[in-house]
Amino acid sequence: MRRKLALPLALVAAVSVAATACSSSGDSSGKETRSTAQVASSVTDYNPQPYENLKDGGTYTTAGTFDEQGNPFNVNGTLNALRIWSWYNADAITYSPTGEVQYNPDYYSDVKVSVEGGDQKVVITLNPKAVFNDGTPIDWRAVEATWKANNGSDKEYAASSTEGYDRITSVTRGADDKQAVIAFKGVNAAWSALFTTCLHPQAATVENFNTAYVKTAHPEWGTGPYTVGTWDARSGNITFVRNPAWWGRKGKLDKRVYVNLERAASINAFKNGEIDYAPVGDAENLKQVKTVKDAEVRSGGSPFEYALYLNTKSPFLGDVQVRKAVQESIDRSQITKIRFQGLDYSEPLPGSAVLYSFQQGY
Secondary structure (H helix, E strand, O other): OOOEEEEOOOOOOOOOOOOOOOOOOOOOOOOOOOOHHHHOOOOOOOOOOOHHHOOOOOEEEEEOOOOOEOOOOEOOOOHHHHHHHOOOOOOOEEEOOOOOEEEOOOOEEEEEEEEEOOEEEEEEEEOOOOEOOOOOEOOHHHHHHHHHHHOOOOOOOOEOOOOOHHHEEEEEEOOOOOEEEEEEOOOOOOHHHHHOOOOOHHHHOHHHHHHHOEOOOOHHHOOOOEEEEEEOOOOOOEEEEEOOOOOOOOOOOOEEEEEOOOHHHHHHHHHOOOOOEEEOOOHHHHHHHOOOOOOEEEEOOOOOOOOOOOOOOOOOOOOHHHHHHHHHOOOHHHHHHHHOOOOOOOOOOOOOOOOOOOOOOO
8 A cells, every 4th residue: 555644624624525535435335425525625635436446455554542531422532533443343324425325235235214294213324243342233223223322312332422312212123133223303304423333232331331341342242344453552552453254345455454553653663664555634744745755645624623612601702792703703714814814725714614615505
């Protein structure tokens, strides 16, 4: 694999597409999604390729490690925890570069969404072959367990967010165990975000939800094309390898390796050929890596927004006109110039806090 270097988006949100030699631009059913270049800002620099174009084998190594809490549903779970989790747990729903929902047929064979009497119903038919690594079927009980652990009805669960789950009135068995019927009170347009992955029913007990994933992994409760090869609690290094119990479409890599390095050390490791990718956050780091042989500098974004929030209860900010004055005094263009200084990168200022620039309706 050729070594890659990526610039951060920093201030505003643009499109984020996995575009190294390890990933696919098509959705999980093999259908092609709309090209990023057609809808996103021209500052993105990706090389999306269909699954069939990528060679089998190889190891992809980057800086990274696990966090204290490895359960992304937990209040102490982080974005990093979710990224690590996704390498050995279900990745049932993803999103195209332009935001369309994509159902992974290795998990969800069929999804039907309807509204009856003002209330939404989602019927998920799960793949008959889908099982957790310990042999437990991935069925309606896994969907129910995920809902119950996150809906806020039991305060003993240290859930990250109950939003959306608390609007579900029931999760029941459908035509058989491999069908889950999710009933909502009202309509939740963003329901898919609730079930992009799922918990093993055993992992969804209060004790396991809160403590089982602290500084450790549970590959037996996981599923997917990869599973944990090594999880070194002392060094913080992680290796994921092919999962012999996987029934679905194969991953292209033989191994995915995370090496526990600080950001500064990751730049040196990249220069020494020890890792395949390193993020560059400032002009000095960019200058260091530009001369690295066979390195490619790629720029792009992530679907995140950075915002300034004002405390309306503050005696100084209680007046809406004062808050308006504070907001209007901020020179976003100047902040952008400072943040991107020396990075050979620029991007348009965001025009919406609701939709991203690459989505329909922006």
